[in-house]
Amino acid sequence: xxxxxxxxxxxxxxxxxxxxxxxxxxxxxxxxxxxxxxxxxxxxxxxxxxxxxxxxxxxxxxxxxxxxxxxxxxxxxxxxxxxxxxxxxxxxxxxxxxxxxxxxxxxxxxxxxxxxxxxxxxxxxxxxxxxxxxxxxxxxxxxx
Numbered sequence: 001x002x003x004x005x006x007x008x009x010x011x012x013x014x015x016x017x018x019x020x021x022x023x024x025x026x027x028x029x030x031x032x033x034x035x036x037x038x039x040x041x042x043x044x045x046x047x048x049x050x051x052x053x054x055x056x057x058x059x060x061x062x063x064x065x066x067x068x069x070x071x072x073x074x075x076x077x078x079x080x081x082x083x084x085x086x087x088x089x090x091x092x093x094x095x096x097x098x099x100x101x102x103x104x105x106x107x108x109x110x111x112x113x114x115x116x117x118x119x120x121x122x123x124x125x126x127x128x129x130x131x132x133x134x135x136x137x138x139x140x141x142x143x144x
Contacts, residue, residue, distance in 0.1 A: 031055045031056075031057075031058070031060045031063065032055045032060055032063050032064055032067075032094060032095065032096050032098070033052050033053060033054050033055060033094070033095050033096075033097070033098045033099045034052065034053040034055075034063075034066070034067035034070060034092060034093070034094055034095075035050070035051070035052045035092070035093055035094075035095055035099065035100070036049075036050070036051045036052070036053075036070075036074070036090070036091065036092040036093075037049070037050045037051075037089070037090065037091050037092075038051075038087065038089070038090040039087075039088040039089045039090070040085060040086060040087045040088055040090070041085070041086040041088070042084065042085050043084040043085070047121075047126070048121050049119070049120070049121050049122060049126075050100075050119075050120040050121050051117065051118065051119055051120070052099035052100065052103070052117070052118040053067070053099075053115050053116070053117055053118075054098060054099045054115060054116045054117075054118060055114070055115060056113060056114055056115055056116060057113060057114050058111075058114045058115065063115075064094050067092065067093070067094040068094060070092055071091075071092035071093065074090055074092050075090075078090055099118045100118075100120075102120075102144070103118035103119055103120055103144065104119050104120055104121075104122055104127055104143075104144065105118075105119050105122075105127055105130065105131060105141060105142060105143050105144065106118045106119065106141070106142045107119075107130070107131075107133075107134035107137070107139035107140070107141055107142075108139055108140045108141075108142055109138070109139055109140050110134075110137055110138060110139040116139075117134070117139065
């Protein structure tokens with residue numbers, strides 16, 4: 001369970017900070033997804049990101065609980081405030097149907113292949129940063 005928690009902690013913090021990775025549509029059976037949206041000003045840069053973590057092989061209840069924990073952590077961070085970050089709106093929710101289609105990119109095979117991250121609504125520079133972060137957490141980047 002250590003890896004499950006780490007994947008969601010990375011996702012939750014990255015989502016609030018607008019640095020998260022999204023998961024692309026994959027040819028895997030969906031056992032749920034954690035969909036996040038954040039609209040914020042981060043150190044003068046406006047973002048409006050939509051991200052999704054696609055469960056590949058985690059037990060469904062463990063994944064769902066991780067998503068719910070991430071939502072609570074994101075809410076707490078938004079309420080407490082972060083220097084240089086103004087959150088306009090943010091949400092994180094579990095969906096059983098899986099991630100939406102047509103992401104800009106995805107980071108696959110994260111957390112020993114247990115999850116994939118999909119991303120939407122990023123500028124070219126933000127997408128490049130997301131791709132670089134994907135490699136840092138052991139994922140394999142895929143365009144679109």
